[in-house]
Amino acid sequence: MFSRRLFHAFCAAFFGVSIVAVVVAGTITVASAQPPARIVAPIAAPTPPMGWNSWDAYGLTINEADYKANAQVLASFKSYGWNYAVIDEGWFLENPLNAGKPDTLKYTIDAYGRVTPALNRFPSAANGAGFKPIADYAHSLGLKFGIHIIRGIPKRAVKENLTILNTSLHASDAADTTDTCSWNPDNFGVKENAAGRAYYDSLIALYAGWGVDFLKVDCIADHPYKADEIRMISAAIQKTGRPIVLSLSPGPTQLEHAAEIGEHAQMWRIADDIWDGWEFPGQKWPNGLLSAFDNLSRWSRYARPGNWPDADMLPWGYLGPEPGWGKARQSALTQDEQRTQFTLWAIARTPMILGANLTRLDDFTKSLLANKEVIAINQTAIKSEEHSTYPEDPLRPRRWSAITGGTHPQHYVAIFNLHDKPLKDDEPWLLFGLADKAHAGYDVWNKKHLPPSAKLHVEIPAHGCMLVRVE
Numbered sequence: 001m002f003s004r005r006l007f008h009a010f011c012a013a014f015f016g017v018s019i020v021a022v023v024v025a026g027t028i029t030v031a032s033a034q035p036p037a038r039i040v041a042p043i044a045a046p047t048p049p050m051g052w053n054s055w056d057a058y059g060l061t062i063n064e065a066d067y068k069a070n071a072q073v074l075a076s077f078k079s080y081g082w083n084y085a086v087i088d089e090g091w092f093l094e095n096p097l098n099a100g101k102p103d104t105l106k107y108t109i110d111a112y113g114r115v116t117p118a119l120n121r122f123p124s125a126a127n128g129a130g131f132k133p134i135a136d137y138a139h140s141l142g143l144k145f146g147i148h149i150i151r152g153i154p155k156r157a158v159k160e161n162l163t164i165l166n167t168s169l170h171a172s173d174a175a176d177t178t179d180t181c182s183w184n185p186d187n188f189g190v191k192e193n194a195a196g197r198a199y200y201d202s203l204i205a206l207y208a209g210w211g212v213d214f215l216k217v218d219c220i221a222d223h224p225y226k227a228d229e230i231r232m233i234s235a236a237i238q239k240t241g242r243p244i245v246l247s248l249s250p251g252p253t254q255l256e257h258a259a260e261i262g263e264h265a266q267m268w269r270i271a272d273d274i275w276d277g278w279e280f281p282g283q284k285w286p287n288g289l290l291s292a293f294d295n296l297s298r299w300s301r302y303a304r305p306g307n308w309p310d311a312d313m314l315p316w317g318y319l320g321p322e323p324g325w326g327k328a329r330q331s332a333l334t335q336d337e338q339r340t341q342f343t344l345w346a347i348a349r350t351p352m353i354l355g356a357n358l359t360r361l362d363d364f365t366k367s368l369l370a371n372k373e374v375i376a377i378n379q380t381a382i383k384s385e386e387h388s389t390y391p392e393d394p395l396r397p398r399r400w401s402a403i404t405g406g407t408h409p410q411h412y413v414a415i416f417n418l419h420d421k422p423l424k425d426d427e428p429w430l431l432f433g434l435a436d437k438a439h440a441g442y443d444v445w446n447k448k449h450l451p452p453s454a455k456l457h458v459e460i461p462a463h464g465c466m467l468v469r470v471e
Contacts, residue, residue, distance in 0.1 A: 045245045131207075
């Protein structure tokens with residue numbers, strides 16, 4: 001079983017090899033050579049997006065039947081806010097299990113150089129329909145539909161010098177052949193010129209025509225940071241008039257790019273991939289849950305409607321990526337660690353995208369997905385912040401607070417125990433930014449009322465947390 005990193009490493013090792021592609025004529029009308037006037041779309045992502053992404057459960061192998069089965073389950077949780085159903089990487093591969101043999105991979109692209117769904121995996125995409133039938137299915141369930149792409153223009157399109165739709169320009173005019181993604185060399189970068197803009201306009205208009213609501217673009221937010229392509233993709237989305245959420249990967253996005261990236265995207269990764277471990281000592285990749293505390297603290301001031309620093313997915317439940325990272329398994333995160341991740345993601349106002357195989361949900365994961373109060377913090381908080389003390393100790397207790405909006409605002413505080421041993425203490429309310437007086441509260445996870453006290457008494461297991469609604 002191959003990881004995403006190993007898959008890309010194999011591809012890099014075979015850089016420059018011939019990649020087989022199937023060319024299918026596109027039938028969906030898209031942007032003309034003369035860009036249309038800009039249409040102002042409604043704000044995308046007024047609250048942190050919530051939903052499901054196929055990568056942790058299926059890796060490169062998600063197909064139409066799997067997607068629909070997961071979408072059906074996700075729809076049963078839409079009343080709690082879970083509504084984006086996203087197909088991740090590789091949906092244009094006819095033979096994704098050949099990821100370790102990149103010279104044998106078969107890609108499906110249309111006559112204008114745009115990747116389209118592999119018909120053997122997504123049969124409803126036949127006759128130029130693309131993902132529209134599947135998007136329509138998701139929408140019929142009350143969900144929003146999303147896809148993942150790698151930035152750039154397919155090398156096959158450049159090799160065949162395909163025409164860019166409704167122009168006299170060609171793929172070779174748009175391609176920057178000196179630029180490839182270091183971990184996925186399938187595409188060339190796109191130049192910021194007339195051809196490059198026309199290519200991205202045609203690509204995004206195609207996807208908008210399918211009914212895409214969420215577009216995750218990879219190899220663009222960091223290593224490398226591609227500002228030109230971010231701007232072109234964002235502008236192309238604006239031209240469609242469709243409120244598509246633009247999510248940029250991978251991380252860690254650098255803070256120096258915060259203003260620029262916030263102008264063009266609704267989500268951007270602030271970390272590389274997080275998988276189901278507290279930490280992975282001695283490894284540069286993947287990230288463990290522990291790393292998220294510093295990442296979210298650094299980025300919290302940039303969280304606002306339409307702008308959500310993204311700490312990555314929630315690797316809960318059954319994970320069976322193929323190819324992907326690790327063997328098929330139930331999440332290695334303990335229940336305490338999953339509550340900690342859920343609480344941190346909620347109070348820090350970062351997108352909550354589940355990675356589990358939804359057709360194999362366990363009762364504990366279901367209980368998290370249906371926890372209205374924790375979700376409400378994530379979706380309605382108008383302010384959140386960390387209250388740091390003793391920064392020289394990386395395993396010090398971490399304290400956050402959040403205030404929700406609406407006619408009945410609520411004040412929440414959370415304390416996280418990063419140690420491998422239990423924490424027992426009495427915490428002054430001042431440490432959470434509250435007045436130094438007695439406060440009553442409600443322990444959200446233990447479901448019990450706390451009498452008025454000058455300090456918050458905490459007893460937290462290793463890697464656990466406490467979440468209190470101040471009353």
